[in-house]
Amino acid sequence: MTTTMISQQEFLQPSRVILFFRYLRRNPGLFIGFFILIGLILFTVIGVLTIDSSDAYPLSVKPKQPPSLEYPFGTDFYGRDLLAAMVVGMWQTALIGVLAGALGTFIGVALGFISAYFGGRLDNTIKGVCQILQPIPVFLIQVVIAGSLDKRDVTIYTMALIVVLLAWMWPTLVIRSQVLSMKERQFVSVAKLSGMGDLEIIFAEILPNLLPFIAASFVWSVFSAVFTSFYLAVVGLGPLREPLLGNTIWAAQSQGAFFNGWWWWPLFPAIAMVLILTSLALINMGLDELANPRVRRME
């Protein structure tokens, strides 16, 4: 009788990192999303480190130059180097997205938990407010808020705040429904019977199981923050001095960039924005699939 030798390695459970990469292979959307995002981060970080960011502001370089070796993305009507403007703009976009996304997710998770876990009148109030606000187009309310502000008060940070004011509803509803279903599972009843307190159950039992959902709704919040701040900037409600990507497109359009033949001015920021939003949307869809075993592709 022959015994087949099995090398010891095959017994070892692959590490979590390797498992994650194996999962990425099955979830190409998530993979592509991460790939683009890493590229964007590299572009921004290398750019911030190597480029003089003062070139991103008016009157710093020769205006209206088409893309060349010296100015790879050209320069605009106001004398901004568009490469520098893109680097600064992407950095600021990331700042708005992450700030507003983190804040929105935090509020959403907190409200969703309170609503679902304690139920009763509190739950009805939170759910009712979300339902009433739902038909009101968020963007329009943001237009009212941004339009009421003094133009000098509009900065990257106020943009993030305006965006987050109405962006917590979706995370709240998602987390609420997840906690509602999780509350009824056995491990929570067991924890309750064994005498754990409410806070302990929330933090030690429910929260860890919700992490994929929280991650997905964080990415969603970042996406919607970037999206809405971009729209606000495109209609001219952004911090006008800053080279936010939406501001650049707004400035190009109001100077009639295509009519005057300065095609590079709106085009490059638009490409950057497409990459940002597409990568976030793909990651969000991928995380949804990861979080929701029912749609997760088995292999």
Added chain:
Amino acid sequence: MSIRKIIERLLFLVVVIWTASTITFFIPRISSRNPIRERFGQLARTGGFSPDDLEIIIESYNQKFGLDKPLWEQYADYIGSIARLDLGVSLYQYPKTVSELIQEAIPWTLGLLVVTTILSFIIGNVLGAVAAWPRAPRWLRSIATPFILFMGVPPVLLAVFLLFFVAFRLKALPLGGAYSIGVVPNQSLKFYLDVLRHQLLPALALIFGTVGGWVLSMRGMGVTIQGEDYVLFAEHKGLSGFTIFRDYYLRNALLPQVTGFALALGNMVTSGIVIEQLFGLPGIGTVLYNAIKANDYLVIYGVVLFITIAIATLMVLVELLYPLIDPRIRE
């Protein structure tokens, strides 16, 4: 549907409109800006009257608009005027009312949005249904993939690319405007064709920017319907694939999508507003954009409120009419 349900939904509509008007009433009052002072200060700088007169004018206008009354009285007046569908006057184009401005602009916006919303709904849902239909040929099913891949791209960005490739590079379509420069609007066929040519790019951007959402949700819906017994039964009856697809599969999957239609209206209108401004079309979006540029607050708030009321009303209408088209939830 019971009378009680209808009354409940109508009450909900009133609450939504009341909330929206309360938000648009209080936000400007929290802010430090004073629209009347800004407007007359601007006029004073361009000449016309002395600074002493300015204070008197501002005071008399405050009185005229009721801004000297206590806040709660102003609020009551405001809610009362909304109930009468009176949205106030424009500060910049005084004495034009906001309703007049909206009336002039609304045909442009409706024309663009109604057509694109319906086309996007049809294209997206058919593509999504085909993508989930196992018997469809592979190439047909894969048409849907790029739409899902680029779902996150807003119509405004698509518009920039379309402008670059189609209008700027190929010079096939105009770069913007509602009709050619120098043309006087008239009722001739030539004028309508000219308008249509100018609407093509914004419409394409809006349709392709919103199809992805429908494709994704319809594909999900389609997957669940395939397993239903009635689809299996139809197959065993020997019905042709196309009949099953159209009458058993598409129809059942499409009905829940109608409720999503109401929700999608908000996004559609938002994108439509920004697109109009990008192409310089004289619709509601451009009214809003000009009001933002000129700090014409009353117009900003009036337009925002008008759109909110329109969307909320449509949503409730769809909800109330839904049982008529879906017999399954008729009581």
